[in-house]
Amino acid sequence: MIVVDATAGQNSFSASQPVRILHGTVDTLPHLTSLPGYQELPETEIAPQSWRPVGLAFLYTGGALVGTLGLESASLGSSSKRELGIVGGAALVTGFVMMLRKPAARPAQGNILYNKLLHEQIARRNQDIAKENVTRRQQVQLTIAPLSKPSGAGR
Secondary structure: OEEEEEEEOOEEEEEEEOEEEEEEEOOOOOOOOOOOOOOOOOOEEEOOOOOHHHHHHHHHHHHHHHHHHHHOOOOOOOOOOHHHHHHHHHHHHHHHHHHHOOOOEEEOHHHHHHHHHHHHHHHHHHHHHHHHHHHHHOOEEEEEEEOOOOOOOOO
């Protein structure tokens, strides 16, 4: 019950009000799992398609053709160019197929460093939240609510 006494000169006034006082703990802050506006980036990336396998196949096929024609001797007789065409064609088809193959994923160093920095920032912020929560747990929240007067009681 709260009683209020007021005095002004020779006049005085007194009023009472029954109240309920409740105590509880202060809310704490939740720990963060991510920072608003920031999200993790993939740590691997797929390299773009490369024409390198086809280029190497053309280079090796051309080298084999030049070598075969340069070593061909008139005294040994002429050789069939059919085998050279088959081997060269197989090398070019193999180079083309290797070019169409999906490249392997490789680490994206920039994304890895970004994610590491993001995790460090979240950990640092969670440490600050934990310190603030220790202070908040030492506080007590008081709630004062007026009770209704029993029926029949005057003001």
